[in-house]
Amino acid sequence: MSHTLGLRQAQKQKTRQALLDAALGLLEEQSLSSLGLREVTRAVGVAPTAFYRHFRSIADLGTALVEEALGSLHPMIRTTVSTADDHGQRIKRAIELIAGHVDAYPAHVRFIARERHGGVQPVREAIRDQLARFGQEVKDELAKDRVSVGWSEDDLLMLANLYVDQMLITASLFLEALDAPAEERDRVCQVAERQMRLISIGREHWLD
Amino acid sequence: MSHTLGLRQAQKQKTRQALLDAALGLLEEQSLSSLGLREVTRAVGVAPTAFYRHFRSIADLGTALVEEALGSLHPMIRTTVSTADDHGQRIKRAIELIAGHVDAYPAHVRFIARERHGGVQPVREAIRDQLARFGQEVKDELAKDRVSVGWSEDDLLMLANLYVDQMLITASLFLEALDAPAEERDRVCQVAERQMRLISIGREHWLD
DNA sequence: AATTACAGAGAACAGTTGTTAACTGGATGA
DNA sequence: TCATCCAGTTAACAACTGTTCTCTGTAATT
Secondary structure (H helix, E strand, O other): OOOOOOHHHHHHHHHHHHHHHHHHHHHHHOOHHHOOHHHHHHHHOOOHHHHHHOOOOHHHHHHHHHHHHHHHHHHHHHHHHHOOOOHHHHHHHHHHHHHHHHHHOHHHHHHHHHHOOOOOHHHHHHHHHHHHHHHHHHHHHHHHOHHHOOOOHHHHHHHHHHHHHHHHHHHHHHHHOOOOOHHHHHHHHHHHHHHHHHHHHHHHOOOO | OOOOOOHHHHHHHHHHHHHHHHHHHHHHHOOHHHOOHHHHHHHHOOOHHHHHHOOOOHHHHHHHHHHHHHHHHHHHHHHHHHOOOOHHHHHHHHHHHHHHHHHHOHHHHHHHHHHOOOOOHHHHHHHHHHHHHHHHHHHHHHHHOHHHOOOOHHHHHHHHHHHHHHHHHHHHHHHHOOOOOHHHHHHHHHHHHHHHHHHHHHHHOOOO
């Protein structure tokens, strides 16, 4: 089942990706609900009507961006949470992984943080669904840990979602500190690590 | 120093408030960066140009909304955190207070959640400043607690900000559950309470 | 009673927006 | 080779945007 994707489809996917990239760029200084279809096509250098060959609407493009930003992140999360080494080290690695991801894909992170509570319903729902998946996956990994014996399913999911939210908060802080001096970035790093540690301590004493 | 506010100024403040209210209403299904000046004046029933008598721009109106939504909340937070009774009861009261506030001012809460990471810089900064104030105030109250002896200033502020973020997350969850059946709302309530309790447990064992 | 200040109205401006329809030209499959 | 498909173009549409300038009526001041 090889699909070598003829010249036709290849070019189509190329402009589709160009539209997504241009939109993501424009969204650094505005929200999705104010992003214009013509604005996007103009940035790509293509006729406004060409937009409809790829997306029904801006909201549709938005949900595609959600998939692009979060879809490929699931394996990353799983391995990070599951890898079992020293507790303190694990937290440090998680924080560094978040920092690295924000460095590599700042626009994607900004988009998710911005549109999670943004003005476009379908996009909010797409993000909510993805984050719920993250929650389930983190829960599954936590369940394997020996610290989790005696925990109810509900409590495991509660903790998993707490971790997921905390990751997003941390990512957002790193984003704000992107152009800040190194000392500021270090400070954010330390605060994030301590918050994560405090939650983990709460986890260890949950059943007392 | 009495200022009985002549007829003139009284009427002006009235339309100003009408503009704020109309904007807040329109923002339930879009973001600030897509809110139009004419849209707001039309909703109030006033000429577009009248807008400039009250605000320089939509961003300016946005920062006024931030003040309206968060400015009067400081005393509420202080007393809630400071009141010293049974630990479990304190958390329950805090959650109920958040739920009540979301019920009473859903549009304000939505506005803050949406524009905290939204596309309008001055508004983001206004919200960030207010939340930083909340963090400081919570820290001040936490410092008075006997559980806080031996804590560094940095760690106290770290914890305070963790609480503040958690309050916002909780408020946002209540908002999503506003039109949901009572059982769903109860579920949200219980999850929020447990997350808050887990953080508090982490706090108690922080110095181990 | 006469003058000033000023909230709001009205009209006009150059640009912008989403969406429609009909069209073009090169890749695709028979 | 020829007919078909379809990504992208062109042109046009009514509706909308923020902002300027000028004007009006009435409250506030003298």
